[in-house]
Structures are given as structure tokens and as C-alpha cells.
Amino acid sequence: MNRRDGGRFRTACMDIEYGQSDCQIGIKDMEKNIVRQISEKLRESVPGNVLCEDMGIRREHVGKRMYDPPLVGFGSAGDPLFEAYKKPGVIGPWHMSPKEWLSDAETVVSFFFPTNREVRESNRTARRHASDLWAYARIEGQAYIAAFMEAVACWFRENGFDACVPSSDPRWQKMFAGKGITGYPEITDASFGSRWSERHAAYVCGLGTFGLSKGLITKKGMAGRFGSVLVSAVFEPDPRPYTGIYDYCIRCGACAARCPVHAIDMTSGKDHTKCMECLNASGKVLAPRYGCGLCQTGVPCEDRIPRRTEQPDEVRDRA
Numbered sequence: 001m002n003r004r005d006g007g008r009f010r011t012a013c014m015d016i017e018y019g020q021s022d023c024q025i026g027i028k029d030m031e032k033n034i035v036r037q038i039s040e041k042l043r044e045s046v047p048g049n050v051l052c053e054d055m056g057i058r059r060e061h062v063g064k065r066m067y068d069p070p071l072v073g074f075g076s077a078g079d080p081l082f083e084a085y086k087k088p089g090v091i092g093p094w095h096m097s098p099k100e101w102l103s104d105a106e107t108v109v110s111f112f113f114p115t116n117r118e119v120r121e122s123n124r125t126a127r128r129h130a131s132d133l134w135a136y137a138r139i140e141g142q143a144y145i146a147a148f149m150e151a152v153a154c155w156f157r158e159n160g161f162d163a164c165v166p167s168s169d170p171r172w173q174k175m176f177a178g179k180g181i182t183g184y185p186e187i188t189d190a191s192f193g194s195r196w197s198e199r200h201a202a203y204v205c206g207l208g209t210f211g212l213s214k215g216l217i218t219k220k221g222m223a224g225r226f227g228s229v230l231v232s233a234v235f236e237p238d239p240r241p242y243t244g245i246y247d248y249c250i251r252c253g254a255c256a257a258r259c260p261v262h263a264i265d266m267t268s269g270k271d272h273t274k275c276m277e278c279l280n281a282s283g284k285v286l287a288p289r290y291g292c293g294l295c296q297t298g299v300p301c302e303d304r305i306p307r308r309t310e311q312p313d314e315v316r317d318r319a
Contacts, residue, residue, distance in 0.1 A: 032235055035109065036072050042151050043069055048144030055140050058132055066133075066141040067113040067225075071218055073205030074235045077105040081204050085197070088186045094175070096195050098230045101171070102164040105230040107237075109152070110198070110205035113145055113227070114220040114303065115296075123223075124298040128260050129282035130291030138291035142225060149227040162232040166196035176276055192272040198226035206238035208305075209248040213255040213295040214270045217248040221303035223296040248305045255295035264295060 043049065051057050051064045077098035085091040098105040115137055122131040130138065146168055153163035166172055174194040175181040181195070199216045202208060205228075208218035215222040242248065256264040263274035275292075283290035300306035 032072075032074055032238075035074075035235075038155055039070055039072055039111065039152065042148055042155075043067075046144065046148045046151050048140065048147055051136055051140065055136070057136055057140075061133060061136065064118060064133065065116050066119055066137040066144065068116055068220070069114075070227075071112040071114070071207055071220055073110045073112075073202060073207040074238045075108040075110065075201070075205035076237045077102075077108055077230060079108075079204050079237070081200075085200055091193055091197055091200065092184065092186055092191070094173075094181050094184050094187075094193065094195060095197065095200075096166070096171070101166050101169065101196070102162060102230045102232070104162055104232045105164070107231050107233055107235045108201055108205055108228055109231060109235070110202040110207055110228045111145075111149070111152075111226065112202060112207050112216075112218050112220065112224055113141075114218075114224040117303075120223050120297050120302060123293050123296075124302075126294055126297070129278075129285055130293050132286075134293050134297075135282075135286045135289040135291040137225075138293070139289045145225055145227045149229055153229050153231075156229070156231050156233060164230045165228070166230065167198065167227065172196060177273060190273065192276070196228075198228055201228045202226050203245065204240075206240045209242050210245050211249040211255065211301055212246075212251060212253075212266070212269065213259075213264050215296055217301045217305060219305055221296075221305075222299070222301045223293065223303060248301070250300065250306045250308055250310060252300055252306070252310065254299040255301075258294040258298055260292070260294060 049066055051061050051066065053059070053062055082097040085095045086093045086097070098108055119133045119137050123134040126134070149165045150168060153165050156163040172195050173181050175187070175191055178187050178189045178191045181187065199210070202216055203210070208216045211217050211222060216226070251266070253266055256266060261274045261278040263271045263278065265271070278292055279290055282292055296302060300310045
């Protein structure tokens with residue numbers, strides 16, 4: 001960021017003070033560690049991560065936590081990949097670059113929220129749609145993540161930086177089966193996407209690579225959700241410990257076997273139309289919520305980067 005001689009970062013929730021001694025770990029690393037400290041403190045102070053009666057949930061789930069501490073990654077807002085994402089067949093020209101969201105953006109800070117073990121375990125036995133706990137994490141949990149991201153942005157603003165959370169910005173739009181975003185000739189009935197992809201941002205920030213199911217596999221696995229904030233503060237980008245977009249996927253086929261509507265194919269990949277139809281159908285059972293996540297649970301990449309020698313059945317023997 002821009003404080004080089006020690007000082008104090010302030011937020012409505014907490015103070016973080018540092019001085020010259022912190023430079024022993026390197027000023028750039030120290031600054032990123034401050035953001036990681038802030039994210040950990042906000043995880044506890046932002047309400048909504050623990051299920052409560054006011055959410056209208058089943059009584060036996062009151063008090064359960066939905067998400068574990070987030071992974072945090074840093075990427076350059078000027079990374080060439082963000083322009084590459086605009087190409088047809090990657091995401092598309094409707095995908096906005098960081099500087100289109102925030103003109104003075106310098107850094108993309110990406111967060112991965114791993115789903116809590118109890119939530120994951122509940123979904124491993126699901127067969128047609130999400131478990132109750134998984135559906136809570138999908139809906140109430142997403143509301144918590146949205147509040148968390150706004151709190152992070154607020155912290156940056158309080159410390160003199162510009163910040164933008166794309167997913168809560170009025171310009172954010174999503175597209176299902178070619179509907180929701182207009183004005184681009186590349187859009188067809190088979191087009192799915194949004195103005196900002198959290199998974200692709202996380203890939204830039206070194207958090208993980210894609211799997212056959214099109215989810216992102218991180219060192220904490222695939223079962224979870226992403227968020228990001230664009231900031232005018234300058235951070236050193238995290239290295240990407242991979243070169244290919246599917247480096248962490250072992251192509252074991254477990255996600256394809258778990259999909260209740262056979263939307264994942266070992267050759268052609270994921271059929272987003274079938275997936276969307278499955279999610280819509282789940283809403284009739286889980287109303288007022290919806291969800292699936294079967295391809296993220298009960299698979300070797302559920303909570304880690306899978307070993308190349310790992311077999312799908314080994315997930316059952318996990319500690």
C-alpha cells in the first residue's frame with residue numbers, strides 16, 4: 001500500500017498497528033498479511049456466518065457455522081488475463097476488466113470461503129439436490145459473504161483507498177441461456193456468465209485452477225464460494241503456482257458421477273443448461289432456497305488439491 005514507515009490502519013471494527021520491525025518479513029508481504037489479519041477479524045465480526053433462528057431455518061441447525069476462514073489472494077488489476085477473458089469462447093466481451101469497474105484499480109483481492117466440514121458432510125450423501133445445510137450456505141451464506149466483502153471495501157476506504165465490490169455494484173449482471181445481458185452479437189441461447197467472474201479472478205490471484213465441473217480447485221478444495229474487491233492500493237501480485245487452467249484437476253470423473261442430471265461429461269465438459277434446470281428444480285423442493293453442489297462434495301477435490309494417484313472412492317476414507 002502506501003505507508004512505508006510504520007503507522008496504524010483504522011477501521012470501524014478494529015485498529016491494526018505496525019512499525020519498522022514488521023519490515024523483517026518484507027514490507028510487501030507485511031502489507032498483505034495486514035489484509036489477511038483484517039479478513040480474519042472481519043470473519044468473526046461480520047454477522048451472518050452462524051445460522052440463527054431469525055433466518056427461518058430448521059431448529060437443529062441453529063448455531064452451526066457455514067464457512068471456514070477464507071483464503072486470500074492478490075493479483076494485478078492490469079494482468080493481461082483480464083483482457084483475455086473478454087475473448088469469445090473464454091468468457092466474452094461482456095466481462096468487465098478491473099479498471100472498467102474502478103478506474104484507478106491497482107489490485108484485485110480475491111477470497112475463497114471454504115464450506116465448513118459439517119456442511120460438506122451433509123451434502124456428501126445428497127443425491128438429487130442440496131442438503132438443507134448446503135442450501136443455507138448457498139443463500140444465507142452468500143448474504144454473509146456479500147456483507148463481508150462490503151466490510152473489506154469499507155476498511156480500504158477508511159484507510160484512504162478507493163474500492164469496488166463488483167458483485168454488489170449496480171452494473172453487475174448475470175446471464176442464463178443468453179438472457180440477462182444484451183448488446184453483444186456473440187451471445188447465444190447457450191451463453192452463460194456475468195459481468196465479473198469470481199472464479200476467473202481467483203485464478204488470476206493464484207488461488208487455484210479449474211476442474212471438469214468448471215468450479216475452481218484451491219488448496220482448500222472446491223467446496224466453497226468466492227468474493228473479491230478491487231482496490232486502488234498497490235500490492236505485489238501473488239505467484240500463480242500453476243501454468244494451465246486445469247492443472248489441479250485429475251480428471252477422475254467423480255464430479256460427473258455425482259451430477260444428478262448428467263450435466264458433466266468427461267469429453268465435452270459441463271452442460272450449463274442442464275445444470276441450470278437442475279438448480280431451478282431444486283428450488284421447488286428447497287424453497288425459498290435452492291442449491292445442488294453435488295459435484296463439489298463427495299469428490300477428491302472437495303477440500304484439497306487431489307493427488308494424481310487418488311481414486312474417487314478415497315474421499316470416503318478422508319479424515
